Amino acid sequence: MRRHVTTPEAYRFWLRLADNLAQVEGRGVRIDKGYLDGAITQVTADIRALEAALQAEPDFRVWRRRFGERTRLGAYDQVAAVVYGDLGFKSELVTEKKGRAAATAANLEAVAAACPMVRHFLEAAKLRKALDTYLVGIRREMVQHADGLWYVHPSYNLNSVLTFRSSCERPNYQNQPKRNPRIAEIVRRCYVPRPGRQLGEDDYGQIEVRVPVPITGDATLRAYVCDPTKDMHYDMACQLFRLERPQVSKALRNIVKGAYVFATFYGSYYGLTAKDLWEDVDNLDGKPVRLEGSDVTVRQHLAALGIAELGDPDDPRPGTWAAHVRAVDEDFWGRRFRRYADWKREWYAAYLAEGGFTFPTGFAVRAPGLDKKQVCNAPIQGSGFHLLGWALCEINERLVKRRMRSMVIGEIHDCINFDLHPAERDDVFDLAQRVMVERIREFAPWLDVPLVAEPEAAPVDASWHDLRALKAAPDGRFVPSDMGKWEAAFGPWANQRPTESQGAA
DNA sequence: TGAACGAGCCC
DNA sequence: GTACGCGCTCGTTCA
Numbered sequence: 001m002r003r004h005v006t007t008p009e010a011y012r013f014w015l016r017l018a019d020n021l022a023q024v025e026g027r028g029v030r031i032d033k034g035y036l037d038g039a040i041t042q043v044t045a046d047i048r049a050l051e052a053a054l055q056a057e058p059d060f061r062v063w064r065r066r067f068g069e070r071t072r073l074g075a076y077d078q079v080a081a082v083v084y085g086d087l088g089f090k091s092e093l094v095t096e097k098k099g100r101a102a103a104t105a106a107n108l109e110a111v112a113a114a115c116p117m118v119r120h121f122l123e124a125a126k127l128r129k130a131l132d133t134y135l136v137g138i139r140r141e142m143v144q145h146a147d148g149l150w151y152v153h154p155s156y157n158l159n160s161v162l163t164f165r166s167s168c169e170r171p172n173y174q175n176q177p178k179r180n181p182r183i184a185e186i187v188r189r190c191y192v193p194r195p196g197r198q199l200g201e202d203d204y205g206q207i208e209v210r211v212p213v214p215i216t217g218d219a220t221l222r223a224y225v226c227d228p229t230k231d232m233h234y235d236m237a238c239q240l241f242r243l244e245r246p247q248v249s250k251a252l253r254n255i256v257k258g259a260y261v262f263a264t265f266y267g268s269y270y271g272l273t274a275k276d277l278w279e280d281v282d283n284l285d286g287k288p289v290r291l292e293g294s295d296v297t298v299r300q301h302l303a304a305l306g307i308a309e310l311g312d313p314d315d316p317r318p319g320t321w322a323a324h325v326r327a328v329d330e331d332f333w334g335r336r337f338r339r340y341a342d343w344k345r346e347w348y349a350a351y352l353a354e355g356g357f358t359f360p361t362g363f364a365v366r367a368p369g370l371d372k373k374q375v376c377n378a379p380i381q382g383s384g385f386h387l388l389g390w391a392l393c394e395i396n397e398r399l400v401k402r403r404m405r406s407m408v409i410g411e412i413h414d415c416i417n418f419d420l421h422p423a424e425r426d427d428v429f430d431l432a433q434r435v436m437v438e439r440i441r442e443f444a445p446w447l448d449v450p451l452v453a454e455p456e457a458a459p460v461d462a463s464w465h466d467l468r469a470l471k472a473a474p475d476g477r478f479v480p481s482d483m484g485k486w487e488a489a490f491g492p493w494a495n496q497r498p499t500e501s502q503g504a505a
Numbered sequence: 506t507g508a509a510c511g512a513g514c515c516c
Numbered sequence: 517g518t519a520c521g522c523g524c525t526c527g528t529t530c531a
Contacts (some may be wrong), residue, residue: 506531507530507531508529508530508531509528509529509530509531510527510528510529510530511526511527511528511529512525512526512527512528513524513525513526514523514524514525514526515522515523515524516521516522516523
């Protein structure tokens with residue numbers, strides 16, 4: 001029987017990463033204090049306005065009657081008690097421990113159409129999250145440097161995650177809002193580069209799909225990440241919704257990617273994914289999703305095929321959406337990704353027999369009582385982060401050794417964040433490309449699939465919200481992927497050079 | 506005062 | 517038979 005012991009190389013790598021992340025913490029990320037103070041004032045006022053509108057609704061009298069002086073306009077349990085207890089709406093979801101009607105956005109969204117009070121509550125709740133967790137959280141952690149400017153110093157941990165990823169706190173730089181455009185702008189505009197410089201990122205593309213290829217040996221997954229003409233999210237969208245690829249919009253592909261493909265790889269199943277898909281295609285920011293280049297909604301299209309209802313996920317009757325997604329699940333694991341499914345079974349069985357498992361990066365887990373999902377996800381998520389961590393070490397050490405002015409200022413699991421000197425921008429992205437895509441094989445010789453690095457940059461002196469994708473031009477320089485959009489938004493690309501006083505590199 | 510809970514944000 | 521992976525931070529409630 002194999003004994004699972006972390007290798008000396010893995011220990012050395014972990015200490016090296018701790019050293020490099022300590023340097024990253026020491027530098028910190030600059031904050032636009034003037035903007036932050038203004039944003040706190042503005043968002044506070046916006047919340048007050050929504051609270052006033054909420055209180056003006058007739059339904060609010062019921063809330064007031066129930067809670068009186070204890071009324072808290074932001075309390076989830078209060079709005080749930082009023083809506084599901086007093087106003088007669090039926091709750092679809094219950095809380096985990098106490099089994100009460102859940103006040104989640106997913107549950108309340110169904111009520112909001114008929115109840116303006118709930119609509120105001122949900123809108124205010126989003127802004128409160130932005131204000132309390134993010135804006136006020138940033139201000140609490142902000143310190144002034146000798147240059148007179150303000151910075152936060154997010155702290156990275158390498159000892160708190162089961163899968164040997166990092167975590168981050170005070171503030172958590174790894175969960176700053178991104179998906180909701182309005183909230184993302186409010187918060188990300190706080191983060192700015194040092195004067196005369198620009199923020200940059202380099203992301204590992206699809207790392208969580210590439211890493212399992214050598215681990216599981218799945219040939220279908222290998223083809224998806226090696227053949228640029230293949231796209232598994234489009235393929236799954238076609239299969240799930242019985243469409244041809246030109247009929248699948250980007251929006252529908254993204255829904256399938258998050259609500260089906262990744263969820264299923266992570267261990268979910270049709271009982272949950274069918275419900276999420278059913279709801280998501282009917283409500284993308286309040287609107288139903290339509291077929292590409294057509295007025296027909298996805299729900300209408302399914303109805304025309306004879307699939308008109310979700311059905312009971314626990315007992316799916318033929319002709320329901322749940323039964324259809326169950327059949328897709330069976331095809332997903334039984335045919336399409338058969339080898340991946342076999343690997344999961346074998347990997348978990350070996351864990352039960354041996355009491356542990358070892359990542360390809362040399363990290364060993366010896367812990368009883370882990371379930372199959374944890375055991376199968378850990379080596380993939382953890383190893384993906386280790387690739388990023390090794391690249392961060394190489395890049396940071398090189399930038400320091402060459403006394404470059406550009407610096408690594410953060411890390412978010414599969415991406416590295418930079419504060420760039422404009423004159424060094426191309427050198428940094430070139431270095432990152434070579435380390436992340438080519439030299440990474442020195443660290444991970446087991447990696448037998450190509451990796452891709454996806455660079456992004458914001459204009460000089462612009463905020464984290466203004467990042468845009470770059471691509472390598474034939475001359476080796478990095479230019480905006482969409483030059484037209486860049487220049488429409490930010491002016492001539494030629495302006496993204498160092499100022500006179502900064503000189504050349 | 507601290508733990509538990511429920512909620513929402515990220516990859 | 518399966519039954520969404522890994523984190524951090526917030527406000528409220530309750531002992």
